[in-house]
Amino acid sequence: NAGVTQTPKFQVLKTGQSMTLQCAQDMNHNSMYWYRQDPGMGLRLIYYSASEGTTDKGEVPNGYNVSRLNKREFSLRLESAAPSQTSVYFCASSRRYSITNEKLFFGSGTQLSVL
Amino acid sequence: DAKTTQPNSMESNEEEPVHLPCNHSTISGTDYIHWYRQLPSQGPEYVIHGLTSNVNNRMASLAIAEDRKSSTLILHRATLRDAAVYYCILTGAGSYQLTFGKGTKLSVIP
Numbered sequence: 001n002a003g004v005t006q007t008p009k010f011q012v013l014k015t016g017q018s019m020t021l022q023c024a025q026d027m028n029h030n031s032m033y034w035y036r037q038d039p040g041m042g043l044r045l046i047y048y049s050a051s052e053g054t055t056d057k058g059e060v061p062n063g064y065n066v067s068r069l070n071k072r073e074f075s076l077r078l079e080s081a082a083p084s085q086t087s088v089y090f091c092a093s094s095r096r097y098s099i100t101n102e103k104l105f106f107g108s109g110t111q112l113s114v115l
Numbered sequence: 116d117a118k119t120t121q122p123n124s125m126e127s128n129e130e131e132p133v134h135l136p137c138n139h140s141t142i143s144g145t146d147y148i149h150w151y152r153q154l155p156s157q158g159p160e161y162v163i164h165g166l167t168s169n170v171n172n173r174m175a176s177l178a179i180a181e182d183r184k185s186s187t188l189i190l191h192r193a194t195l196r197d198a199a200v201y202y203c204i205l206t207g208a209g210s211y212q213l214t215f216g217k218g219t220k221l222s223v224i225p
Contacts, residue, residue, distance in 0.1 A: 004158075033212070042202070042215030043159065050211065058212060090158045100206045101147055101166075104213060106158030 002026055006091050006107035013081045013114045021076040021110050023091030031097045032074035033058075033104070034066060036087040043090060049074055050097035081114045088112070119203045124220045127193045135188040135219055137203030142183050145208045150177065150188045152199040153218070159202065162188065198223045 007022045025032065030051045035043040035058075045058030049068040063085060065077045074093075078085060091107040120138040127133040139148065149164040163170055163177045165186075170177040176189040190197055202218040 031211075040217075042217060043213070044215075045212040048211060092158075097211055098209055099213065100145075100208055100210045101164070103161040103164070104151075104159070106160065108158050109156075 004091055004093055004105050004107035006089075006110050008110060009108070010111050011113070013078075013112065015082060015114060017081050018077065018079050019081065020078075021089055021091075021112075022073070023075065023107060024073045025091075025093040025105070026072065027093060027095075027105065028071070029093035029095050029105070030071070031094045031099075032068065033092040033094075034064075034074070034076045035090045035092065035106075036060065037090065037109075038087050046076065046089075078112075081112075083114045086112060086114045119205060119216060121201075121203050121216065121219045123217065124222065126222045126224060127190075127197075128224050129195060130192050133190040133193045133197070133221065135190075135201050135203075135221065136185065137187070138185045139203070139205055140184045142205060143207060144183075146205045148177065148179060148183075148186050149204045149206060149213070150175070151202045151204065151213070151215075152197075153202070154196075154199045159213075159215070162201070193221075193223045195223050195225065197221065 004025045033048040034046040037043045047066040049055045052071045089110045092104045094102045150162040151159040153159045165177045178187045200218040
């Protein structure tokens with residue numbers, strides 16, 4: 001199984017450009033998440049989707065939009081990229097929305113630089 | 116979710132056991148203790164989690180203090196591939212996100 005697959009792995013954007021980060025999972029999980037990780041810091045939740053058809057804001061949603069395309073796919077869009085969005089982005093999934101007693105499975109990340 | 120405290124860094128010799136500590140003195144009775152690790156240039160990887168009893172899996176063991184105010188992740192025989200940042204995270208009832216701190220950076224010496 002591939003698990004959680006993210007594309008692209010690397011991307012360089014100019015300020016003001018837009019792009020979409022793609023994420024797909026093949027584990028039939030209900031919930032999916034987008035996190036960002038800045039140098040020397042822990043991961044912070046941007047948006048999540050508890051189940052197909054629903055999305056909610058996390059800790060740092062400003063400047064981003066998401067789409068839960070179907071049960072497998074959850075995309076993250078930057079409409080007008082800013083240098084502050086330079087970061088490594090991780091997609092994750094879990095069987096259930098409440099992860100109190102669940103595991104999260106993470107993708108390998110997208111390294112985004114905004115110049 | 117309650118806060119955890121971990122050492123910034125630890126070193127271990129290859130093929131020796133490693134004990135990674137985590138303090139969580141404000142843990143509540145329904146909080147689970149999770150451990151994830153992040154290898155260089157990789158996404159976080161689940162290691163183990165538990166509530167009250169000690170837990171074992173193929174990767175590691177989790178020893179939870181009787182009062183639950185601390186726990187220890189045990190790698191039985193460190194390999195070079197175990198060099199990573201290890202995160203101890205608590206999840207309460209209804210948690211929908213993992214709150215990552217800075218974790219412990221484990222270096223494994225050949």
